[in-house]
Amino acid sequence: MALPTYASKIERAWRWIFLAICVLILLFLIAPILVITPLSFSSEPFFTYPLPGLSLRWYIDFFTSDRWRIAVMNSIIVAVSSTALSTFLGTLAALGLSRTKLPFRGAIMSLLISPMVVPIVITAVGMYFFYATIGLANTYLGLILAHSALATPFVVITVTATLTGFDQSLTRAAASLGASGTRTFFKVTLPLILPGVTSGALFAFVTSWDEVVVALFLASPEQRTLPRQMFSGIREQISPTITAAATLLICLSILLLLSVELLRRRSERLRGIRS
Amino acid sequence: MPLKVALKRAERSRNLRALALIAPLFLFIVLTFAAPIGMLLFRAVYDPDLGRNLPATTEAIQSWNGEGLPDETVYAALAADLKAAQENKTAGQIGKRLNYEMSGTRSKILATARMVAKLESGPYKEAFIKQDQRIWGQPDVWHILKRETKPFTGYYLLASLDHQFDGNGNIVKTSPDQAIFIDIFIRTLWIAFLVTIFTLLLGYPIAYLLASLPTSTSNLLMILVLVPFWTSLLVRTTAWVVLLQTNGVINDALIWLGILHDRIQLIFNRGGTVLAMTHIQLPFTILPIYSVMKTISPSYMRAARSLGGGPFYSFWRIYFPQTVPGIGAGCLLTFILSLGYYITPALVGGPADQMISYFVALYTNTELNWGMASALGGLLLAMTLILYVVYNRLVGIDKVKLG
Missing domain, CATH: 1.20.5 (Single alpha-helices involved in coiled-coils or other helix-helix interfaces)
Known part of the structure; x- marks a missing residue:
């Protein structure tokens, strides 16, 4: 964003001030993450700089203590199951919704997206009342169903977005060459929208993996997930093991972010969109 | 064909x-x-427990015209109900429900139920009034019983708006020492508003920077926006809890820089809450503004400058108005999301910074007053949905940027 040659002195000075402000804001954005990561390697249980020494003791604690290990296992079980369920249901629905002339399309879409819209506490309390009456409270199944409901909007949105750029003449070509609907789907449509479906699945995974409020209401201590374990950890007495857990979660987020970005590029290339 | x-x-x-x-x-x-959401909303206006626990009273009290005290039959019906309640151990429930509207009633109901259990026969009216003149000798409790033994109730919704019924069935304001919910709604809106303004002030320059840099550089800087966006809310809240502690990094830095001499309280107050929420919401405001700015052709600014507009004048008159749709979308999204915050204020805020979600959770888990939780939740949901309809008209809900 070079300045034009006609820029005045004031404009040039303002430019530097503006850049300085931007650097500060970007620092603010990234600072909490930059600060908490080194603290997880501290050898002492204090949250201060300079670090008294380096050690991996909080990571050892994270990986060896039963409380954290159970929480991680529960999170994996719940997140993987709800990702599978929500990706399946969400992709099917997105295929149906790609038909823009469908009657009541807007209303249906609003309902399917609503779990993303409703404040999370309301969802959690509603599910707490309802699932308790049908015997699903404090069960893995209840938590998986709840997280799936929360995650499907992300799948629907991502896959619908992929399908808007989809060239329908490809499926028509397949049909005119005698392929059945199912065959067309698996041989033509699915390979093309797969990157979109995978990003949707990643969004679904993150939604469940990071979810804490519904887990607080619906899960008994037996089903406590990683975020819930962290939440009670912060509430009671904040131990540096939490910073180790947080750092690991940050690494996972970065990994997922990169995957989604790569998938988006691949999807655009597949559909012939040049960015 | x-x-x-x-x-x-x-x-x-x-x-x-x-x-x-x-x-x-x-x-x-x-x-x-x-x-589940439908059931929650229904619970806000439907509470059959009192009527179920007091079946005889529910029927008998219909004959009372609301003037003076009811006659012996109503007292006898209540006595029979309380006898049964004492046996089924539901007297506590009855007391708790009446206590919502008349504080201090719970213990009186329990005492009366114990007294009634020992009575063989009437007249009950005298026995009741002798037991406790202040509750059974006054019409107030009977008004509540007549109104609230019906399964549908407006009590919870009115209470959420700091109103209640008086003895004659008129809607009146709750006494100031018990009226807390309007304040909590205003507080929720105010915190959401502050967070929205701060994210706009911090987000607009960043969106502008990202939109005007060459793609390779802006993609790199975009990572700084997207990494926090993808990091879980709880992790970022944890980071702020660690940073803001009295012995935490920010206090250290301020002392080291000589700005402070003594450590100050940064956490468990309004400032800390708004700061952490602003940080968490910032990417949500930046991304919509950025995507609008990306579509603005630089030739508009060049044209403005070539026609003699100064840099700031041209920016304000030509560039800025074109970014307004992005500002609207980003700010509205952040405002809506901020209204529903629960985790961050619960961990970073103090008692005076808790938002409406906290009270929904509190009435569900701690107070076990599910009618109140449902009514507060219903009002929060209504506020959110109205704003979402606006958002949907402006932006289209399925076009929410997901990174």
């Missing part, structure tokens, strides 16, 4: 196929999500 009919038939079969694909998710969302 005429072409028109054939075409119509084909269209219909395609519609049916599309609906069949949507149906599984539709049913799934209705059963796992919409039904």
Whole structure:
């Protein structure tokens, strides 16, 4: 964003001030993450700089203590199951919704997206009342169903977005060459929208993996997930093991972010969109 | 077959196929999500417990015209109900429900139930009034019983708005020492508003920077926006808890820089809450503004400058108005999301910074007053949905940027 040659002195000075402000804001954005990561390697249980020494003791604690290990296992079980369920249901629905002339399309879409819209506490309390009456409270199944409901909007949105750029003449070509609907789907449509479906699945995974409020209401201590374990950890007495857990979660987020970005590029290339 | 009919038939079969694909998710969302929300909303106006626990009273009190004290039959009916309640151990529930509207009633109900259990026969009216003149000798409790033994109640919704029924069934303001909810709603709106303004002030320059840099550089800087966006809310809240502690990094830095001499309280107050929420919401405001700015052609600014506009004047008159749709979308999204915050204020805020979600959770878990939780939740939901309708008109809800 070079300045034009006609820029005045004031404009040039303002430019530097503006850049300085931007650097500060970007620092603010990234600072909490930059600060908490080194603290997880501290050898002492204090949250201060300079670090008294380096050690991996909080990571050892994270990986060896039963409380954290159970929480991680529960999170994996719940997140993987709800990702599978929500990706399946969400992709099917997105295929149906790609038909823009469908009657009541807007209303249906609003309902399917609503779990993303409703404040999370309301969802959690509603599910707490309802699932308790049908015997699903404090069960893995209840938590998986709840997280799936929360995650499907992300799948629907991502896959619908992929399908808007989809060239329908490809499926028509397949049909005119005698392929059945199912065959067309698996041989033509699915390979093309797969990157979109995978990003949707990643969004679904993150939604469940990071979810804490519904887990607080619906899960008994037996089903406590990683975020819930962290939440009670912060509430009671904040131990540096939490910073180790947080750092690991940050690494996972970065990994997922990169995957989604790569998938988006691949999807655009597949559909012939040049960015 | 005429072409028109054939075409119509084909269209219909395609519609049916599309609906069949949507149906599984539709049913799934209705059963796992919409039904629970519907039940929650229903609970805000439906509370049959009192009527169920006091069946005889419910019937007998209908004959009372609301003037003076009810006659012996009503007292006798209540005595029979309380006797049963004492046996079924539901007297506590009855007391708790009446206590919502008349504080201090719970212990009196329990005491009366114990007294009634020992009574063999009437007259009950005298016995009741002798037991406790202040409650049974006054019409107030009877007004409540007549109104609240009906299964549908407006009590919880009115209470959420700091109003209640008086003895004559008129809606009046709750006494100031008990009216807390309007303040909590205003506080929720105010915190959401502050967070929205701060994210706009911090986000606008960043969006501008990202939109005006060459793609390779802006993609790199975009990572700084997207990494926090993808990091879980709880992790970022944890980071702020660690940073803001009295012995934490920010206090250290301020002392080291000589700005402070003594450590100050940064956490468990309004400032800390708004700071952490602003940080968490910042990417949500930046991304919509950025995507609008990306579409603005630089030739507008060049034209403005070549026509003699100064840099700031041109920016304000030419560039800025074109970014308003992005500002609207980003700010509205952040405002809506901020209204529903629960985790961050609960961990970073103090008692005076808790937002409406906290009270929904509190009434559910701690107070076990589910009617109140439902009513507060219903009002929060209504506020959110109204704003979402606006957002949907402006932006389209399925066009929410997901990174």
